[in-house]
Amino acid sequence: MNDNLDAGVSQFIGYNMKRALTVVQADLAQVLAEFGLRAVSYSALLVIVRTPGISQSDLADVLRIEKSNLVQLIDELANRGLVTREPVPGDRRRHALIPAKAGIALAEAATRAVQAHEDRVFAALSMLERATLVHLLRRVWAMPVRA
Amino acid sequence: MNDNLDAGVSQFIGYNMKRALTVVQADLAQVLAEFGLRAVSYSALLVIVRTPGISQSDLADVLRIEKSNLVQLIDELANRGLVTREPVPGDRRRHALIPAKAGIALAEAATRAVQAHEDRVFAALSMLERATLVHLLRRVWAMPVRA
DNA sequence: TATTGTTATACTCTATAACTATA
């Protein structure tokens, strides 16, 4: 394609993955900023809404981030009245993360915006092609690479 | 798929793109570390080898990074004897980036390792599927998203 | 002993502003 512009790096699959993701992330960040959210805080909120009562440790595992980096993130969501930390009967170490009404509403509105964002960003692909793309990507991340 | 594990975020194409890229980047970093390179320094070296005489500004444009962040990177490559900064006749502001013999050799060896890395990381996909993946990704990053 | 939430910290990556020398 433009081998003299990028000197052949565009032959690599990883290069094209990164470049496409950069486009997607830039647009997503703009969309979520209107809700006062970043990608990671949107994900956290959505998981809490759909898994009420999840603990911070389990949430960190699901989001594949460090639990220490989740503390301030949950602080933000809690300060905005989107979620609450509730005591868990039987284990006083854990906090159950419970979505507040405002959190549920924001997650729903943001999810609609994210779906619109994906429709826009992947408009060049047909629905079938989008399904193919997801299928191929899943097989990449689902595959064990090293022992 | 595991909608109760990730609470539905895996429905998003962007989520699958990021997750796949994380796997790819982790493996690539390991591979390039054996050559004392990061992804960005490998890309820079490869472009210099295939576009001898390119200036730092033009290289920054190709790599889509800030020229200020290129200075130390080129310092490293130069200190290792992989490239040199040569004066450009007719414009004393510019430096022509010239690959040294060691730089050409390292770029070739690293490129073979990167190709082996891609063969390994995308082993779950047939050659046709890899071509399809690249084609779909290119159409995503080539598409203008916002005006 | 191990786990949960927390704090502090360090390290990488990236972006921006300002400077110099040249054009």
Add this chain to the structure above:
DNA sequence: TATAGTTATAGAGTATAACAATA
């Protein structure tokens, strides 16, 4: 005035170690 290279710095994002409370 504008551009190439450079320096310094600041902001994200992420990773690690240590701690108190609890299991």
